[in-house]
Amino acid sequence: MTTTVYYNGDVNEAALQGKKVAIIGYGSQGHAHALNLKESGVDVVVGVRQGGSFNKAVEDGHHVVSVAEAAKLGDLVMVLLPDEQQAKVYEEEIKQGLEAGNSLVFAHGFNVHFSQIVPPADVDVFLVAPKGPGHLVRRTYEEGAGVPALFAIYQDVTGNAKETALAYAKGVGSARAGVLETTFKEETETDLFGEQAVLCGGLTSLVKAGFETLVEAGYQPEVAYFECLHELKLIVDLMYEDGMAGMRYSISDTAQWGDFVSGPRVVDGRSKEAMKEVLKDIQTGKFAKEWILENQANRPQFNAINNNENEHQIEVVGKKLRAMMPFVKSKQIKKEAVSVSAKN
Ligand SMILES: NC(=O)C1=CN([C@@H]2O[C@H](COP(=O)(O)OP(=O)(O)OC[C@H]3O[C@@H](n4cnc5c(N)ncnc54)[C@H](OP(=O)(O)O)[C@@H]3O)[C@@H](O)[C@H]2O)C=CC1
Ligand SMILES: CC[C@](O)(C(C)=O)C(=O)O
Ligand SMILES: [Mg+2]
Ligand SMILES: [Mg+2]
Numbered sequence: 001m002t003t004t005v006y007y008n009g010d011v012n013e014a015a016l017q018g019k020k021v022a023i024i025g026y027g028s029q030g031h032a033h034a035l036n037l038k039e040s041g042v043d044v045v046v047g048v049r050q051g052g053s054f055n056k057a058v059e060d061g062h063h064v065v066s067v068a069e070a071a072k073l074g075d076l077v078m079v080l081l082p083d084e085q086q087a088k089v090y091e092e093e094i095k096q097g098l099e100a101g102n103s104l105v106f107a108h109g110f111n112v113h114f115s116q117i118v119p120p121a122d123v124d125v126f127l128v129a130p131k132g133p134g135h136l137v138r139r140t141y142e143e144g145a146g147v148p149a150l151f152a153i154y155q156d157v158t159g160n161a162k163e164t165a166l167a168y169a170k171g172v173g174s175a176r177a178g179v180l181e182t183t184f185k186e187e188t189e190t191d192l193f194g195e196q197a198v199l200c201g202g203l204t205s206l207v208k209a210g211f212e213t214l215v216e217a218g219y220q221p222e223v224a225y226f227e228c229l230h231e232l233k234l235i236v237d238l239m240y241e242d243g244m245a246g247m248r249y250s251i252s253d254t255a256q257w258g259d260f261v262s263g264p265r266v267v268d269g270r271s272k273e274a275m276k277e278v279l280k281d282i283q284t285g286k287f288a289k290e291w292i293l294e295n296q297a298n299r300p301q302f303n304a305i306n307n308n309e310n311e312h313q314i315e316v317v318g319k320k321l322r323a324m325m326p327f328v329k330s331k332q333i334k335k336e337a338v339s340v341s342a343k344n
Helices: 030-041 052-059 067-074 081-096 134-142 162-170 184-201 201-216 221-250 253-266 269-284 286-298 300-312 312-323
Strands: 020-024 044-047 063-065 076-079 103-106 124-130 149-153 179-182
Touching: 020 067, 020 221, 030 044, 030 052, 030 134, 030 162, 044 067, 044 103, 063 067, 067 081, 076 081, 076 162, 081 286, 103 162, 124 162, 124 184, 149 162, 149 184, 162 269, 184 201, 184 269, 201 221, 201 312, 221 312, 269 286, 286 300
Parallel strands: 020 044, 020 076, 044 063, 076 103, 103 124, 149 179
Antiparallel strands: 124 149
């Protein structure tokens, strides 16, 4: 199957002209989509509950109303609430506001793919999923670039769903970087797999295991932090810019030989078997079911693990070292006060 990548020049901007876009939720993705779309000339209304992020959206100059009101006002309703909250809020506040011919849009297919939200038959349903954290969706847009995105059409009642999805992707800056067509199934399963096995779960486990190995062997935690966490960004930046070969071009031949002979000893066939099991749990819905149940029980395991992780020695040492490096600036939600409650 050949993949078509869409860029700004392929997009019919008129698809969003005269339409109001309701951004539901003003957290990581919500604030980025709302600000980027607005600066791209799109008519945006933000729907959010009273509290921290409501005030932030007002401060950012948006027209801010309740979730139910925004769902009513929007011709296109983009749901940017945490995945585990979406089904309840959709039932109670969003679905009543949808009219025939509207677009119901997501940035991740979780709720539709796992049947937690069953959209009405008379609206377009699609996703536009930036392949990066919301704060980078905003930052890269401000820098004149964008975060690549996937789009997928679940339901096309107007015949214009694809045009509208691409116009939306252009508005958030993603069509500057490239927009690829996928399905809800592919986006949902690959996104969950990527974040669990590689980008978030795989990476933090790898970094912690390396740090612990050095510290347990008697090396200084500060040195272990620089080797196993801080330097990671510099290496990943090279991979981001020029692939693995580009990174290997920059490192010493000694490091490259160590990469070839020791990397496969650490991440080996057993890791790949574990990855296959992780993927299977995603595909069968086992992961989704357990995550939904964990939320219904008020997140006992999530909170306990989160507290332990935050107290890990690598976090304590890292905090101290980062304070000594003024050029390493946190640009995270803690400082912006966006959605702190949702993340805590
Ligand atoms: N995080 C990311 O970078 C990415 C996320 N996505 C997808 O985007 C979507 C949004 O994720 P993300 O941006 O992380 O979400 P956040 O956790 O950042 O969303 C927080 C926002 O949702 C509001 N909110 C939370 N719970 C409720 C509720 N019960 N009722 C009403 N409002 C509520 C918060 O309000 P308050 O401030 O009052 O708590 C806040 O405005 C998800 O589908 C996710 O999978 C896709 C790509 C990347
Ligand atoms: C990698 C995590 C992510 O999938 C993302 C930023 O794309 C998420 O769900 O936050
Ligand atoms: Mg993702
Ligand atoms: Mg994700």
